Amino acid sequence: MERNEILEKLNEIFRDVFDDDSITVTEETTSSDIEDWDSLTHITLISEVEDEFDIKFAMKEVVGMKNVGEMVDIIEREA
Amino acid sequence: MSFTTLNFLFFFAIVFWGYYLIPKRWQWIWLLVASFVFYAFSAWWALFYLAGTIALTYGGARWIDALEGKRKEAIKNCPKEEKSAVKKKFERKKRGVLAGVLVLLVGLLAFVKYTNFFLDIGFKLMGGEGESPALSLLVPIGLSFYLFQNIGYLIDVYRGQYEAEKNPFRFALAISYFPHLLQGPLDDYKAVSTALYASREFDDSLAVSGAKRAAWGFFKKLVIANQAASICNPIISAGGGYDGLSVITCMVLYAIELYADFSGYMDIAIGCSRMLGVPIAENFRSPYFSGSIAEFWRRWHITLGTWFKNYLFYPILRSKWCSSIRKGLKKHKYIANTLPNVIALCIVWVLIGLWHGANISYVLYGIYHGGFIVLETVFAPLYDKFHKKFPKVQKNVFFRMFRVVRTFALVTVGYYLFAPAAISLTKSLILSTFEWEWSEFVSFGYYNFRELLVVLFSTAVLVFVDAYGCREDRLPLSAWVAKQKAPVRYLLYIALIFSILLLMVYGGEAMFAYFKF
Known part of the structure; x- marks a missing residue:
């Protein structure tokens, strides 16, 4: 899957999880850019992404992801 | 030491x-x-x-x-x-x-x-009566x-x-x-x-900024915390016996004491470590300026929160058990996402309470805070709806102030459990809170006049510094001070050092509040 394609799918998931259609994620987006992105929604988000791409993040990835770009890296590698 | x-x-x-x-x-x-x-x-x-x-x-x-x-x-x-x-x-x-x-x-x-x-x-x-059996263990x-x-x-x-x-x-x-x-x-x-x-080579700018940070910590601990403690601790450990207004004043003083004590310790630790060139993590970010209990815990004892998140909260949420709840309830999206969170929060908060000490008061304290966070999680969609309908409210300064005062009040009420760490004392403190006697309050103020004045003024300084630093887009006040002209800077530093020397309450080997945890 192309990175752009992954990002597009992620964008949909983000809008759905945070219930906000104005969100547009880029590779540089971090949790501080999205107001509701806290430890609770982080796990919901991770689960949704796992279901969508049929992958499983390792715990070190769940806690270590710095931005959306790193999430795309992992998806590109695993999916 | x-x-x-x-x-x-x-x-x-x-x-x-x-x-x-x-x-x-x-x-x-x-x-x-x-x-x-x-x-x-x-x-x-x-x-x-x-x-x-x-x-x-x-x-x-x-x-x-x-x-x-x-x-x-x-x-x-x-x-x-x-x-x-x-x-x-x-x-x-x-x-x-x-x-x-x-x-x-x-x-x-x-x-x-x-x-x-x-x-x-x-x-x-x-069904045992009297003294419980106990081992004498050195902790x-x-x-x-x-x-x-x-x-x-x-x-x-x-x-x-x-x-x-x-x-x-x-x-x-x-x-x-x-x-x-x-x-x-x-x-x-x-x-x-x-x-x-x-x-490391000696770096004078790091050494100076570390020393300043430590001095600020000494001010918080020796002047604010110790002075506030000298007024409120006797009353808390006696379980009240004073009129309601005095008890409320004491609980507010305790909130100030605990914060000045714990964050003052951190300032000294961070300052000394910086003098050695080693950065260590920040543990506080203006916690009493939080708009909700969840936000309070993102600003108070930050590294403990992060620890519980990484090593307990996430593993519970990622467990097979929680995943199956999420998958099983897929049709009810709200419940599927909220229920695992609520379960994990309940476990984590009981343990955070217990972490503070082997005492039922601390467990209840954990449940008290956890309870508010669960409520915030459960009602999150309602808040969102409200704010979408009235988008101006969220940005309104008075609404923010109302939320900050409300959160501070809730946290202070929680200290009725935390401060005495004994249920019987908590009970009598709550009972005294509702017995208002104006003349007793006046005499309480009269006997503690000098101490109250010191706490009032030093806390005003602390509130100003925290209010300045509570916004994430702004550097802390110390950075602003460092940019001022030399006379202004030195005046401020000398004022800080003199107020420590003149106003401090020296407690000798006085323990910091969090040592016992």
Whole structure:
């Protein structure tokens, strides 16, 4: 899957999880850019992404992801 | 050794000068020796706990790493169809080692801190009357902090976030480093260890800014916290007996005391560590300016929150159990997402309460705060709807102020449980709160006039500094001060030093509030 394609799918998931259609994620987006992105929604988000791409993040990835770009890296590698 | 003693000042002066005078390759060893000396000052026998837990964790982590190496080797050399079986076999072994060491570490903590708590509960449940049986156990100070530091490291190695440290003495330094040993911050192992092993040239700007930070911490502890404590602690430990207004004043003073005490300690720790060129984690960010309880815990004792999030909250939410709830209730999206969160929050908050001490008051304190956070989680969609309908409200200054005052009030009410740490005292404090007697309040103010005045003015300074620094887009006030012209700067520094010297309440070996945890 192309990175752009992954990002597009992620964008949909983000809008759905945070219930906000104005969100547009880029590779540089971090949790501080999205107001509701806290430890609770982080796990919901991770689960949704796992279901969508049929992958499983390792715990070190769940806690270590710095931005959306790193999430795309992992998806590109695993999916 | 407490930070606010002359002993510590002498100790730190020697550590500081020695650190920059000795050859650079000895610097980290110097810090290791200093840290063990520092800990030995609290009680020499406590060194056995420190060294023992470090040795155990070091060994466990090396073992996990060795198994990981063997796993990679075995997978490389085995046929494709057996790979997953081999992988599983080694995963099981690694998990076994992790579980074994964790059981020993947590077991030690549980034994030393909680044996009497459970003996007491068991005794009462069996209908015993009078004194419960109790073991006389010596609890080394800082145990729950450095055990958490050990546990975090071990789990990180298990997860493969970094390799296990090969040099046992280097590992020992990262755990026992004296600024964070007794009360945290619970540092990220990788970050702090990297900083500790680097050799350093003397940097005057770091030394000066570290000293200023420490001075600010001394002001908070010696002037604000100790002064507030001298008024409110006798009344809290007597369980009231005063009129309601005086009790409320005391509880507000306690809120100020606890924050000034704990964050003051952090300022001294961070300041001293900065003088040695080693950055350690921030633990507070204007917590009393939070708009909700959840936000309060993102700003108060930040590293403890992060620890529980990484090593307990996330693992619970990622467990098979929670995943199956999420999948099973897929049709009801709100419940599927909220229910696992609520379950995980309940477990975590009972344990955060218990972490503070073996006492039913602390457990209830955890449940009290956890309860509000659960409510915030459950009603989150309603809040969102409200704010979408009235988008201006959220940005309104008065609404923000209302939320900040409300959160402070809720936190202060929580201290009715936390401060006396005994249910009977909590009960009598609550009862006295509702008995208002104006003349008694006036005489309470009369007898404590000077102390109240000092607390009032010094707290006003603290509130100003925190209000300035509570916005994330702004640098702390110290950065602003550093940019001013020399006369302004020096006037402020001299004012700070003189107010410490003139107004401080020196408590000798006065313990910091969080030592007992």
